[in-house]
Amino acid sequence: MTRPFASRLVAWHAAHGRQDLPWQGTRDAYRVWLSEIMLQQTQVATVIPYYWRFLAEFPDVGALAAAPLERVLEHWSGLGYYRRAHHLHAAARVIVAEHGGSFPRDVEALAALPGIGRSTAAAIAAFSFSVRAAILDGNVKRVLARHRGIEGFPGSARVETALWRVAESLLPANDIETYTQALMDLGATVCTRTRPQCERCPVAGDCVARRDGRTDALPSPRPARRLPQRALRVLLLEHAGNLLLEKRAPVGIWAGLWSLPEMALDDDVAAHCRARFGAQVTVGDALPAIEHGFTHFRLTLHPQRVAVRRWPARAEAPGYAWLLPGDALAAALPAPIRKLLRSIAVPALPSRQPRARTR
Numbered sequence: 001m002t003r004p005f006a007s008r009l010v011a012w013h014a015a016h017g018r019q020d021l022p023w024q025g026t027r028d029a030y031r032v033w034l035s036e037i038m039l040q041q042t043q044v045a046t047v048i049p050y051y052w053r054f055l056a057e058f059p060d061v062g063a064l065a066a067a068p069l070e071r072v073l074e075h076w077s078g079l080g081y082y083r084r085a086h087h088l089h090a091a092a093r094v095i096v097a098e099h100g101g102s103f104p105r106d107v108e109a110l111a112a113l114p115g116i117g118r119s120t121a122a123a124i125a126a127f128s129f130s131v132r133a134a135i136l137d138g139n140v141k142r143v144l145a146r147h148r149g150i151e152g153f154p155g156s157a158r159v160e161t162a163l164w165r166v167a168e169s170l171l172p173a174n175d176i177e178t179y180t181q182a183l184m185d186l187g188a189t190v191c192t193r194t195r196p197q198c199e200r201c202p203v204a205g206d207c208v209a210r211r212d213g214r215t216d217a218l219p220s221p222r223p224a225r226r227l228p229q230r231a232l233r234v235l236l237l238e239h240a241g242n243l244l245l246e247k248r249a250p251v252g253i254w255a256g257l258w259s260l261p262e263m264a265l266d267d268d269v270a271a272h273c274r275a276r277f278g279a280q281v282t283v284g285d286a287l288p289a290i291e292h293g294f295t296h297f298r299l300t301l302h303p304q305r306v307a308v309r310r311w312p313a314r315a316e317a318p319g320y321a322w323l324l325p326g327d328a329l330a331a332a333l334p335a336p337i338r339k340l341l342r343s344i345a346v347p348a349l350p351s352r353q354p355r356a357r358t359r
């Protein structure tokens with residue numbers, strides 16, 4: 001008789017699972033939560049140094065709640081998907097204000113916090129408080145869709161409901177921490193998106209996708225859809241070797257991050273700079289366009305070099321900063337803007353005025 005799915009995974013984990021990740025072996029819900037949020041959409045190797053630096057700066061939930069958002073975003077800089085940092089900060093404040101600084105222990109209360117979905121709540125509850133709850137992140141959806149031969153895109157409500165049902169039915173009576181970690185490890189290291197290593201898999205014996213030779217076809221891909229396309233010009237305003245960055249609004253895309261000033265593609269660049277900043281400029285080269293995908297639309301950024309000849313004092317408002325390109329890279333920047341700044345060596349274009357003060 002085949003051993004239960006969970007027993008095989010737990011046994012496999014003892015010999016083949018990941019044992020030495022920095023957030024393993026702790027029951028500190030703050031550390032577990034931080035690692036779970038950082039690991040969303042980001043590889044383990046990328047997360048590890050950020051995890052340690054973040055903890056050194058914000059060692060507990062109280063320290064995170066007390067910090068200004070700006071500092072949190074700075075420590076997130078380079079990790080991308082900054083919405084996660086906004087949510088971490090907001091959730092820390094809720095935990096302090098409404099839960100006395102201690103994490104709630106049940107899944108529903110955890111899932112009510114900003115940025116914590118049902119699966120992340122279950123992982124925090126399992127690792128920190130041994131709560132018997134099912135996780136269903138992207139990797140686990142893939143494992144279960146293949147193992148049970150579940151057709152359809154896992155992001156659809158119908159398929160997701162079916163996967164949750166399976167995930168809950170497989171939970172072991174004991175050792176929820178090891179089982180949860182084993183499921184995560186199997187998805188990350190064996191049942192990978194491409195070329196799963198079924199010969200190393202502890203649940204290969206009753207895997208439907210393997211039996212039917214359908215590991216490439218499951219899970220079903222997202223149905224194709226055409227996303228709306230938007231385009232903007234971004235200005236590389238250069239003054240004595242410095243670049244102008246602009247702080248974005250606290251809501252909307254790239255909320256609260258530093259970015260380049262934007263303008264409509266069809267407007268005249270010099271006239272725009274004159275009307276918006278009162279600046280006299282010389283329009284330089286247009287750089288290759290950058291494509292960036294959001295969930296609901298695609299954005300094309302058209303970078304435009306602009307040399308500032310005259311920059312009026314009235315344009316030195318809070319929310320703008322003139323920075324050397326190297327310093328600009330240390331700011332909390334959207335991923336495509338970071339990529340753009342990394343890709344260019346910004347020369348000091350001719351300028352008649354000393355640079356405006358950095359704020």
Ligand code: SF4
Nearest residue numbers: 191196198201204207
């Ligand atoms: S047998 Fe292969 S496809 Fe099935 S769960 Fe294991 S690794 Fe994934």
